[in-house]
Amino acid sequence: MSDNEFIDLRSDTVTKPSPAMREAMASAEVGDDVFGEDPTVNQLQERVAELLGKEAALFVPSGVMANQLAVKTQTQPGDEIIVEEGSHIFNYETAAPAMISNVQIRTLQGQRGVLTAEQIGSAVRSKDYHQPRTSLVCLENTHNRAGGTIYPLEEIQRIRDFSKSRGINMHLDGARIWNAWIASGTHPKDIARYFDTVSVCFSKGLGAPVGSAVAGTKETVEKARKFRKVLGGGMRQVGVLAAAALYALDNNIQRLAEDHDKAQLFAQKVGSVRGFTIDLPSVQTNIVIIDIANTGRTTTDILSLLRSKKVLLTEMTSSKIRAVMHLDVTKEQVTTAAQTIVTSFSHVA
């Protein structure tokens, strides 16, 4: 829980390492990871590769770096990559694909973040020499901006069949693949098998202070290691951070179900307030997106009023706000937050 009794639902990144996690960090065996000699980092990388059914994995400082290494290792300058228009790669990575990989982004609008094989099929470029080459399709599971939605496995399979037939690689932004696993029952390995590369985060719902990984073939991961160095991401005795990630994998995956329950509870309560519109079918994991267009108020208004009552949410778009459940808020606090919204806004509109 945050300081001063704020109920902080801005993001699942706000969690702080627990005493037990800190203990695991303090006792981690370390070495120089740039020399490949940090035993804890090596253990984490093997563990992630195994979890995702990939040959290898690389520990990196952030999810952005994991995604960008996947783009960089699988494209050439001047290529085009296909992403969903609400994707993290397109919206929240500061145009890194343009800056780092010199690729052009083609966005397609999905349904709750989900693209179909047909949509992708019609966006892929022909071999006509005026056109860029489509070299990578990136999907996101769960999909943040769509409200934590889960990608149906059958659609992933269809997209894979199509992409494979056209020689196009696939990357999964699996920052919240853990939530998809717990909510759907599909093991990450059974999702990852349709992708050439997969990125995962330890610092979202899993509660580690920092860290992500990107997994793929040995060859791709070796290329990624080189570019990680280029980006300044070569780290030394970083086993202290890898230990937090290992602790998170051991202890904080199954409990994500509680976050999903809290999201349901919150969505049911808040969705009953006039003007607070929630697309309930999109509440599939730990994120709740609230459309406040019909309240006649601005997001800034609503967020600052809630802040004055010690409840923190964040803005998604000019008419949408977001609440994210995580391991540092209890069910009681979530109930209190929802009740605060009910009592603050039930009289309006």
Ligand SMILES: *Cc1c(COP(=O)(O)O)cnc(C)c1O
């Ligand atoms: C948080 C997140 C990332 C990683 O972002 P960082 O700011 O590097 O932690 C990547 N993809 C998605 C979908 C995310 O939600």
